[in-house]
Every structure is written in C-alpha cells, then in structure tokens.
Amino acid sequence: MGAAQFVGWTNYVGEYGLFANPHNTEGFWAGDWGISIRNTFQFALVSVLLETLFGLGVAMLLNQQFKGRTLVRAAVLVPWAIPTIVSAKMWGWMLHDQFGVVNAILQGWGLIDAKIAWTAEPAWALWTVVAVDVWKTTPFMALLILAALQTLPSDCYEAAKVDGVHPLRVFWKVTLPLIRPALLVAVIFRLLDALRVFDLIYVLTSNNNSTMSMSGFVRREMVDNGYMGYGSAASTALFLIIGAATIVCMRLSRMKLSEDA
C-alpha cells in the first residue's frame, strides 16, 4: 500500500466510482453494485414479508390449545438455534443438484422433471436464499408475535364470540390492530437485519453475481480485491441506504400508529 492520497468524491462518482460510472455501458443496474443493491432489496422485502406471514401463522397456531403444544413450540425454536453458517451448509447439502434430498423428493412426487441446481442457477439462486432465510428466521417472528398475542385481553374475544362475529373478522378487527405495534417492531428489526445480509449468501451460493448482497459487494471490494477506498465508499453508501430505509420504516409505522390514536 502506498501513501494515502485524498481523492475527493472519486470513489463515489468518478470514472470508476459507485455511481455515474461511464464504464457501465448497460446502465447502473447492470453493474455489480447495482445488481447487489437490487438483490439486497429483493431479498429483504420478500423474505421479511414471507417471514411475517408464516410467523403470524405459526404464532396463531401456538396460541391455540392442543396436545403437544410445548413440543411444537420447542421444535419451532430449532431453526432459530442453528447458526446461520450451519443452516447454509445444511441446506446447501439438501439442495445439492445431484445428491440433494430436496430434488429427490420433488422428483419422487413428480413435481419436477429434471434436477435443479438450486444454489447455482441464477434464476433460482436468490429465491433459494430467501427460502432458507425464511426457514431460519420465521421462529423469531413467531416468538415475538406469540408474546404479543399472549398479552391480549381475553374479554375482547369473549365479547366477539357472544356477538357471533366471524373468526376472520375478529382477526382483522381485533387481533391485528392490537398486535400491530409489536408486529411493526419485529418487522423493522428483521428488515434492518435482512438488508445487511452477508453470511448466508456467502456460504450458500458462494457470493456469485446473481445473489451478491451489498455487504458481500463491500467485502469483496475491500478484502478480496483490496480496494480499501472504493470498498469504504460502498460501505458508506450501504450505511446511508440502510439508514434511509430505517427512517422510512419508522415514519411509516408512526403514521400508521397515529391513525388509530
């Protein structure tokens, strides 16, 4: 490394900068940085949406009384307890194109004709990452939502029942508004977490272009390629993007909260 030199905004908007790089002849979104931004947001939005829906479902299920409920609740915690790297490796093996159990099961049921390279095929890779992330973090969502559900007063439900209100309507009009604050906190937490995703993608799909996240891009530039300045510019941009996303989330949630008040 030579002596450091101050280069102004070159790393952001210069000839080889992050933004306005004339060498990206196919446009910003075709460059690696553009792709990684798009991947990150696609990953974060879809996985958090699915986690919230599944988490809500699992929480509602665990809030019912049935035999073996504690057992199911313990089982639900297992994916959460598994380290991300381990779950990436486990799923990497289960989704193996030649010997993976997932392809074997799907083929056995006649759902797919040929074996699919889940983690390598660009069309599938990002959605595979989303699926594994959903598997791993749905328990977190479910637990937070369940805790909120268990604080709800039971008299609302008794009243609704006496009045013969349809359960779906009770869900929309009573349950959802009451757990919304907790739900929003959980969603924001998860969204911020998902926007900085790195390890799952790095291990599951070896950080190739079709799945690279912003964090993966920063690490590649900074550590693998040794472009400290460029990488730092990217990490600052990432920080600002996540900060902006946080502010938008906070604003949206506060607006929705004050609507009720």
Added chain:
Amino acid sequence: MNTAVVSSRPRWGRIAIYLLAALVTLVSVFPFFYAISTSLKTGADLFSTSLVPASPTLRNYVELFTVAEQPFGRHIINSILVSVSVVALSIFLGVTAAYALGRISFKGRGLLLGTILSVSMFPQVAVLAGMFEMIRALGLYNRSLGLVLPYLIFTLPFTVWVLTTFMKQLPKELEEAAIMDGCGPARIIWEVFMPLLWPALVSTGLLAFIAAWNEFLFALTFVIDNNERTVPVSISLISGASKYEIPWGKIMAASVLVTLPLIGLVLAFQKKIVSGLTAGAVKG
C-alpha cells in the same frame, strides 16, 4: 394469557390444527435430522437420500479431530473462549452502564441510550474497514481473542438496553436503604441489584453467547491463521482431499457438534430467551 377454547371447535378445525402442528414440526426439525443422518454416512452411502444410514459410522466425527490441517478441536476451544469472554465483558459493562442509565438521572441520558441502541442498527460491514485498522493498531489481528472487541459492538447495545429497562423497574427503596446503610455505587450494583437482575442477566447473556458463537463476517476477515479460527469459519472452510470433492459427511458432523449445545441451551432456557428477545419489542 389468552388461548382459544378448543372444545367448541368443530372436528375438522381440530384436525386442521394437528395437521398444521405436525407440518410445522416436520419442517422445523427435518433439516437437522437429515444433517445428523448425513454425518453418520461415508462413501457411497452419502449419495443415497434415505434418512436412516445403511451402515452408520462415526468416522466423520473422528476425522474432524484427527486431521492436522483443520484442527477442529482447537477451533471449538477458540469459539468457547471468545464467546465466554464476550458474555462476561458485555454483562459487566452492561450492568454498570444500565445502573448509570437506569438509576442516575443526568443530562443527555435519553440521547445516550438512543445512541447506544442505534449502534445495533449499524450494518456490520460498515465498520469493517475502521475495525480492521483498529484491530491491527491494537495488535489483535489474527488472534481469535481479538474478536471479542468487535463482537461487543453488537452484544452491548441490546444488553445495555434490556438491563436498563429491567433496572428501571426495580424498587427505588432498595437502593435508598442501601445508601442509608452506607453502600457505595459498586456495592449497590453487585450486592443489591445483581441478585435481582439474574433473570435478565441469563437471557441477555445467552443471547450474547449465541451471537458471538455464530458470528461469521468479522471472524472471516480478522483472523487468517488456521489455528486461531472460530467454529463458523472453520465449518465454511472444511474441504476434502481435492478441490472438487466436498466432504459433506464431515461438514455435517461439524455442524451437528456445533449446533447440539446451542439447541440444548435454547431448549433448556426457552422462556428466558423468549423473554430476552421480546423485552425490547413488546414493552418498548
């Protein structure tokens, strides 16, 4: 506590609940059982997808500890040392900080607490370059114990946050009585509050332990030496005799070894962990 009444539910509704419960359980635990099963397979057995290994063997586990190029036992010890130090330090710093933030009123307290909490929203990778320089300047580069410092970045915010909210709820009289008896702040913290803080300490400690045990990005970047690695990096780097042969059996054996204690901890302290996770979300 509110749970729907089952008895009034129609029969198909009850059946649906049990079917759903079975499905959720299966999806949750199947991958781990499959990993255990794979870890007991070697050779051609690996390529059959049956859940029960045809000829179960512990060879993968033995190999983990006998192959010199990848000292997995060493990596486990590194991980334990790092995680335990992280827990001890974040609890010590967390309790003292929580006492100041929760018990003493001073100017800018809210701002300070907000700043600490906002650190937890920081993307890890945004501090990578700065942390790298700092680690090198402190001579911690390439040492597993050097990871304790960066790990505090993400364990301290929630430890301080949860302990502060917990500390605020403790009765003021206790502290006043202690002051009347001539206790200084240190004795108040360690002898009056610590015994009451146990539940919060267990849950934050466990969460800090899990976070440190699982961390990957810093461990991958700040430690290059093969003997100093921690377990997650070690698993991601397990390789076979040739570049094209991935030893799935060994990888799964390592995964199972690393995960079993965690699953044990999580299941044993289920309630504590859930209350730690939800402390910020539901009350805050």
